[in-house]
Amino acid sequence: MTTSRKACVIGWPIGHSRSPLIHNYWLKKYGIDGEYTKREVAPDALADFVGSLRANGFAGINVTIPHKQAVLKLSKPDERAEAVGAANTLWYEGDTLCSTNTDVEGFLNNLDAGVPGWSRNLENVVVLGAGGAARAVVHALMGRKAAHIHVVNRTRKSADDLAARFGKAVTADNWDALSTLLARASLLVNASSAGMKKQGALDVDLNSANPSLTIAELVYDPRDTALLKAARARGLRAVDGVGMLMHQAVGGFERWFGRRPEVTSELRALVEADLAAA
Numbered sequence: 001m002t003t004s005r006k007a008c009v010i011g012w013p014i015g016h017s018r019s020p021l022i023h024n025y026w027l028k029k030y031g032i033d034g035e036y037t038k039r040e041v042a043p044d045a046l047a048d049f050v051g052s053l054r055a056n057g058f059a060g061i062n063v064t065i066p067h068k069q070a071v072l073k074l075s076k077p078d079e080r081a082e083a084v085g086a087a088n089t090l091w092y093e094g095d096t097l098c099s100t101n102t103d104v105e106g107f108l109n110n111l112d113a114g115v116p117g118w119s120r121n122l123e124n125v126v127v128l129g130a131g132g133a134a135r136a137v138v139h140a141l142m143g144r145k146a147a148h149i150h151v152v153n154r155t156r157k158s159a160d161d162l163a164a165r166f167g168k169a170v171t172a173d174n175w176d177a178l179s180t181l182l183a184r185a186s187l188l189v190n191a192s193s194a195g196m197k198k199q200g201a202l203d204v205d206l207n208s209a210n211p212s213l214t215i216a217e218l219v220y221d222p223r224d225t226a227l228l229k230a231a232r233a234r235g236l237r238a239v240d241g242v243g244m245l246m247h248q249a250v251g252g253f254e255r256w257f258g259r260r261p262e263v264t265s266e267l268r269a270l271v272e273a274d275l276a277a278a
């Protein structure tokens with residue numbers, strides 16, 4: 001009988017995923033007999049694929065766009081995945097296929113590692129974006145008792161919907177209020193896709209920002225975004241999207257392969273080299 005364990009990431013398309021690089025680095029580092037691959041799964045094939053995971057020898061999977069919402073109905077989501085409305089990690093407990101959202105802990109653990117003490121006084125926080133990543137970030141920030149979370153998004157309606165979902169601590173604000181908001185915010189999170197390689201740079205003016213503002217960038221391709229460059233120029237503390245990408249992978253690996261892996265500078269160098277080569 002084989003003791004080898006299998007996991008994979010599914011998406012549609014899936015070509016861009018760095019998850020295999022991260023998980024295979026850990027499998028090799030810890031000498032674990034296992035494999036982590038990527039599979040392109042079209043929406044109409046999702047239910048069959050997820051329904052036959054165990055029969056096909058999988059201990060679990062990561063899930064990315066566009067399946068993060070649909071897998072909620074195909075698994076037993078935990079409180080976190082329910083609250084965010086999306087899951088990115090599935091695993092078995094006995095015969096039950098469970099799901100969670102590790103973007104929440106990835107976001108928090110990356111900030112805890114990079115800017116210790118960042119959540120000590122979260123009076124005003126600004127979150128850019130109102131998609132799946134923004135929902136995970138808002139849920140994470142509410143867990144750290146952020147008093148006021150201001151969601152600013154290109155499409156105002158999505159920001160309104162997000163605010164309504166999470167209650168009184170979260171409000172939607174217009175893009176032109178950003179300078180005023182940043183003057184008193186202690187944290188700015190870019191949870192929008194703006195700044196990604198094939199998109200335009202994110203246009204945020206940090207000149208009026210609170211000098212103790214911390215920046216959390218979620219975009220990881222490119223690693224060094226215009227927002228991170230502007231933060232450096234202003235002497236602001238910041239964490240990047242590569243950090244979150246590595247930290248969000250920890251929970252899946254631990255569940256499938258039985259060992260909590262470390263986020264190391266060696267792993268970071270590997271991911272950064274891969275991004276630079278793409």
Ligand code: NAP
Pocket residue numbers: 103106129130131132133134153154155158191192193194195196199200218219220240241242244245246248
């Ligand atoms: P999503 O659900 O598609 O949401 C995208 C959001 O970005 C929407 O709010 C959209 O606004 C906004 N947006 C898109 N293009 C924009 C532009 N040019 N200017 C301003 N806003 C724009 O995507 P998601 O899953 O939330 O992901 C968002 C970003 O987070 C992506 O870059 C993703 O790679 C990154 N992410 C990183 C990690 C990590 O581990 N580092 C984890 C998760 C996500 P509209 O409502 O107006 O369309």
